[in-house]
Amino acid sequence: MTDVWSYKDKRVVIAGCFSGMxxxxxxELVRLGAEVHGVDIKKSPVDLATFTQLDLRDIPAIEQAVASIGGAVDAVFNCAGLPQTFPATDVVGxxxxxxxxxxxxxxxxxRDGGAIVTVASNSAMNYQARLALLKExxxxxxxxxxxxxxxxHLADVGDGYGFSKEALLVWTQMRSVDLIQRGIRINATLPSPTATPMMKDFESLTGKRILDLFALPSGRQSxxxxxxxxxIFLNSAAAGFISGACLPVDCAxxxxxxxxLIDVGKLVAAARANGDHPSK
Incomplete structure (x- = not known):
């Protein structure tokens, strides 16, 4: 019987393997026996099968990186991203x-039966409010x-972060419909604030107290x-009938x-009325 939880002898690629998620x-994939190929702007500390330095702002270099890694894969993990401390065009780009x-x-x-998963954000959970614009x-x-x-459309894009993550959710769901005809699944996750090196950038812009509201009700960052x-679960055979899912990973x-039970708008307004701002 096939071990649906196993990654042994599976070949996977990860965008954004230097730090964080x-x-x-x-x-973990290396520990599970996968052949892991990674790309990032900085070299990964993980002992990968191969590492390719890649700045995702360089579109032609993306093709070169894929060709350099080459071969067939069983899973694609999209964990790379920029915070809104960068220009909005770079963030969405x-x-x-x-x-x-x-x-x-x-x-x-x-390969047939393979899968794709992308990290979005729970800041994108209200994407349906501007679905028409996102689809455009x-x-x-x-x-x-x-x-x-x-x-x-810079006025619509704003700082770029929320818009980019909303676009990922809509694209994931739309792409799932045709990809499953080829035996390929695609899903996304919506993390809550997470203790990674990027968090200091979010806190510098949003303010830790306001950002912590998105970690309710657990009261902590993941x-x-x-x-x-x-x-890893979503790209495993154990999730073989899950595609087009946008999974909140935010502890309630x-x-x-x-x-x-949680009114984010009211909580943010109250925090700002109390003088909370990015420096706090």
Missing amino acids: GEACAR VNFVAIRYWTEQWIPRI FIAIDTPDGALAWIAD TAEEQAWPL FTGGVNTG
């Missing part, structure tokens, strides 16, 4: 445009065209490992919001 994911392009380059190489953006299937659209394990935050 991607590093935790890569480390990396978090969505480049991740989508990287993934599409791998799709012809994914996603319909632009060339990187240059998508980047031009961003430049023309660990990188707690976010990595669901990613989404449940509280969806049932009205």
Whole structure:
């Protein structure tokens, strides 16, 4: 009988393996017996099968990285991303445009029964409020065209982070419908605030007290490992009938919001009225 939990002899690629969720994911996959190939702007501390340095803002380099790794794969893990301390065009350009392009380059190489998973954010949970706009953006299937659209819609894009993660959720669900016809699954996770090196960037902009509201009701940030394990599950054979899912990994935050027990708008307004700001 096949061990549906096993990654032994599976070949996988990870975008964003230097730190945080991607590093935790890569480390656990190596432990589980996978052949792990990673890309990032900085060298991963994990003992990978191969590492390729890649700046996802360089679209032509994405094709080169995929060709360099080469071969067929069983799973794609998309853990790379930029915080909103970067310009909005770079944030959306990396978090969505480049991740989508990287993934599409791998799709012809994914074996039957393979899977894709992408890290989004629970800050994107209200994506349906601007679904039409997101679908308009996603319909632009060339990187240059998508980047031009961003430049023309900066008021809609804002700081870029929430918009990019919302686009990932919509794209994941839309792409799932046709990919499953080829035996390929695609899912996404919506993490709550997580104790990774990137968190200091979020706190510098949003403020720790306000950011902590998105960690309710657990009262703490998750660990990188707690976010990595669901990613690994979704790309395993154990999740073989799960595709198009956007899985909250936020320890009851989404449940509280969806049932009205947590009113984020009111909590944020109250925090700001009390003088909470990014420096606190």
